[in-house]
Amino acid sequence: MMRTGQRMVAILGTVLLLCAAALIVLFARQVDILPEKYTEYYTGEPREGEQDDQMNLLLQMLNQP
């Protein structure tokens, strides 16, 4: 049987865990591509990796009959 103090810790802890989980559910988005409202501030230089994709897309378009 848990003592009163231990029960309080367990209950408060459960509330904290549920709040943390709720925050994650509401806000978690593992997205690195920022929305269009930020893009006007970008210099326009492609990052590493993006360049390869753009080049591949261009090559595909050029190879099309």
Add this chain to the structure above:
Amino acid sequence: MEKFGILLGLTVLLCGGLLVIFTRRGARYITPLWAGLCALLGFFFSRLVFWLVEYQVYLVQLKNVLSFFWIRDGGLSMTGALLGVLLGTLVAYKLSGKRAGLQRGEMFDLLVAPLALFIVVERLLEWLLLDAGFGPEMKSAGLLTVTRELGPYLNVALLEALTVLIIGATFTFWKGRRKGDRMLLFLLFYGVSQTLFESLRKDSHMMWDFVHTQQLFSLVLAACVYAVTAKRQGKLPQAVVMSLLCAGILTALEFALDGRIKVPFAFMTSYAKQIWYLLYVLVLALYAGSAVHVYHNKKKAVRHA
């Protein structure tokens, strides 16, 4: 609400449940508080590290400190989450763990399984829901590829998930020499494997110019673990030298992968990337092996006692 957020939130609750199962009966009452602190601090630091890494956008271009709270626009970091979870455990130990009869090292060891589970699920969600975690283009589709608009790519997120599953399972059940060793070695192997996987990733997540920051942080994590184990054996200089050597060689290999260093023989040219990545794996394996060797090697004074 997004599927990603819902599933990640549920995973956090599942990890909390796992923590309850692994903690001994008399101390179980602190596990919800412990898990809650880890989740809260993990989320906070995950956002903080991303926001700081992307300071060019948020602070230099947008000049808006409140952009930290624009979480729904995206931007979280696994390194930050890891930092937050470790800090959460320290706080939980100070607040209630000590009083519940748990040692600090013991608490870190109990965290290995839930932490590994969280990372595995998060990587799988990146692959399945976010079209992230893809690597270089592959010639044909297979078990470890993901098909995107331009063809099959290496599924790095799946590789990361499988690796963490193996490392997590190993160090959940392995008996360390002292409390805390399981987490220490889990972090070493996680750091070393992430250094490779972040190099393979092509989704341009958290870049400083051409540097994958998560790759840098992973190597720093492995180096910190090496330093801790080496200090115990009085071999800190070895850890410093090995870490610098490893960083130097990996930097050269990154330049080689960019095509700035050529392979020595012409017949190797078509296999250049494979050769460089094989060397990459070899260097990291030797580095991890050397750290484990230092861990296992007891001080000479103790051995002869």
